Amino acid sequence: MASGGTPRGYLAIFAIVTFVVLALTNVFNPWPKVWGWVTASGPIAEGSSQWQVKLSGSPESAVIAGDAVIVEYRTRVESYGLGAGVKLWQSDADWGSVAGRGNDAVVVTGKLLTKGYQVLDPGSGVVRRSDTTATAVWAYADAIVDLSCAKGGECRLSAWDPRGARPLWTVSTGGIGFVLDAANPDLPDTQPLGASQVDDQVAGRPYLPALLGLPDDGRVRIVDTAVGRVVQTVTPKLEERVSVVGGRVLTVTGKAGDGTCYYSVVATDPPDGVVWRRDGLNLRTADNGSSCKQERDPAGGDDVVLGVDPVGREELIAAHDGRRLWYGEKDQDVVAVSDGYAIVRSADQRTFSGRSFSRGGVTWRRGVNDGASAALTPYAAVVANTSPRRILALSPASGQVLVETRTEAKVFACGPDGLIAVDGRDMAYLPYR
Structure with missing residues (x-):
C-alpha cells in the first residue's frame, strides 16, 4: 500500500499551522471571543436586574456603600458603580469591610499579619485615613473601632467617626490575652439565624452598641462606648457564658441535673447591678444533651434574643429590660429576627408571618414551601423559597413585594433601593419596584 497523506489532509495541517502562527503573532486571535462565548452566563435574575457583570473571582462578600458596591476577595477589594455596574477601582488587600451608611460610607481594608488599615472612599478608592498600629478593626454603621497593642501587651481601644480624622475617644484596655486581629473579629454578642440563598452579613454592619465586650x-472586658471607658471585667464560671446585648451583660448559666440542663439568665447594667433575671430560659447557647457546655452566642438582633421555655415554646426577649416581645405556639419557630421585626414559621410549615415589635402584631403573611428560609435587613425582609428556588424581597412593615425573581443566585446585600445577588462569578443588581 502506498504511504503518504491526501491533499485534503495536507490542507488541514496547513490551515492549523497558519491559524497558530497568526494567533501567536496577534495578527488574528479568535480565542478570547471563543472563550468568552464558552464561559458566557445567562441572566441570573431575568427580568429583575438593572445590570449584571462578570467578576474576576468568587467573592467573599459584596456590600452596598452609598453609590458603590464593594466586593471583597481573598487578596483584593474591588468597587463597582451601583448605577451601571462599572468597575471603579481595585486595591490589593486581604480583607475589607464597609463602615458608615449612605453618603457617609467608607471602605476599611488591610492585610493579614500586618498591623494597620486604610480608610478608602467607596467611589474613588482615594485613601482618606491610614493607621499603622491597629491589630483589629470593627466596622459599624456609624463608627470604626480599632484595637492597638504595644509589645508589652498593653492595649488601647479607639472609636472614630467613619470619615473622621481624629478619634472620638481612646481607652486603655490593659493586656488582651486573646489575640484579636483583622476585620470584625468575633465578640460575645448575638448571631444571625442564617438562611439558604442569603449571606449571613446581608443586613450590613450594625450600629455601634452601647456596650462592647472584649x-x-x-475574661470579658466591658467597654461603655458612649464615653469610652472600661466599666467592668467579667470572669465567667465554668457553667456560665457571657454575651453583651442591648446595653446589658447577659450571664447564661447552664447546670446539669437529672439528665438535662437547667438554665437561667441574669442581665446586668454595669456597674449598677441586676436589671432582670429569668429562670428556665434557654438561649440555645449549648448543644442538646446533658453536658450543658455553652459554646455559642445566643441568636437574635442587636437588642433582641431568641429563647425557648421549658416546654419547648420559642420566645423573643428584649435584652434591655427583659420584656417578652413574642411567645410562640407549639411547633412555631422564628426564622429571622432584628431589633424591630421577626419572621415566624407556622406550625404546619406552610406560612411565614411578619411581626412588628412596635405595633405588637402580625403585619403580613406569605405562603412558602418546604425548606424556605428568611433574613431581615433594615431595608427588606428576604424570603428564600425552594422547589423552585425563588427570592422575594418584602417590606418588613407591610409585606409589599419589592423584588420577586426565580434564581439560583445568593443575596449578598440589601440597600435602600435594591439588592445584590451573586451566582458564582456573576453579580447583578436588582432594584426594588
Whole structure:
C-alpha cells in the first residue's frame, strides 16, 4: 500500500499551522471571543436586574456603600458603580469591610499579619485615613473601632467617626490575652439565624452598641462606648457564658441535673447591678444533651434574643429590660429576627408571618414551601423559597413585594433601593419596584 497523506489532509495541517502562527503573532486571535462565548452566563435574575457583570473571582462578600458596591476577595477589594455596574477601582488587600451608611460610607481594608488599615472612599478608592498600629478593626454603621497593642501587651481601644480624622475617644484596655486581629473579629454578642440563598452579613454592619465586650483570655472586658471607658471585667464560671446585648451583660448559666440542663439568665447594667433575671430560659447557647457546655452566642438582633421555655415554646426577649416581645405556639419557630421585626414559621410549615415589635402584631403573611428560609435587613425582609428556588424581597412593615425573581443566585446585600445577588462569578443588581 502506498504511504503518504491526501491533499485534503495536507490542507488541514496547513490551515492549523497558519491559524497558530497568526494567533501567536496577534495578527488574528479568535480565542478570547471563543472563550468568552464558552464561559458566557445567562441572566441570573431575568427580568429583575438593572445590570449584571462578570467578576474576576468568587467573592467573599459584596456590600452596598452609598453609590458603590464593594466586593471583597481573598487578596483584593474591588468597587463597582451601583448605577451601571462599572468597575471603579481595585486595591490589593486581604480583607475589607464597609463602615458608615449612605453618603457617609467608607471602605476599611488591610492585610493579614500586618498591623494597620486604610480608610478608602467607596467611589474613588482615594485613601482618606491610614493607621499603622491597629491589630483589629470593627466596622459599624456609624463608627470604626480599632484595637492597638504595644509589645508589652498593653492595649488601647479607639472609636472614630467613619470619615473622621481624629478619634472620638481612646481607652486603655490593659493586656488582651486573646489575640484579636483583622476585620470584625468575633465578640460575645448575638448571631444571625442564617438562611439558604442569603449571606449571613446581608443586613450590613450594625450600629455601634452601647456596650462592647472584649474577650481577654477567659475574661470579658466591658467597654461603655458612649464615653469610652472600661466599666467592668467579667470572669465567667465554668457553667456560665457571657454575651453583651442591648446595653446589658447577659450571664447564661447552664447546670446539669437529672439528665438535662437547667438554665437561667441574669442581665446586668454595669456597674449598677441586676436589671432582670429569668429562670428556665434557654438561649440555645449549648448543644442538646446533658453536658450543658455553652459554646455559642445566643441568636437574635442587636437588642433582641431568641429563647425557648421549658416546654419547648420559642420566645423573643428584649435584652434591655427583659420584656417578652413574642411567645410562640407549639411547633412555631422564628426564622429571622432584628431589633424591630421577626419572621415566624407556622406550625404546619406552610406560612411565614411578619411581626412588628412596635405595633405588637402580625403585619403580613406569605405562603412558602418546604425548606424556605428568611433574613431581615433594615431595608427588606428576604424570603428564600425552594422547589423552585425563588427570592422575594418584602417590606418588613407591610409585606409589599419589592423584588420577586426565580434564581439560583445568593443575596449578598440589601440597600435602600435594591439588592445584590451573586451566582458564582456573576453579580447583578436588582432594584426594588
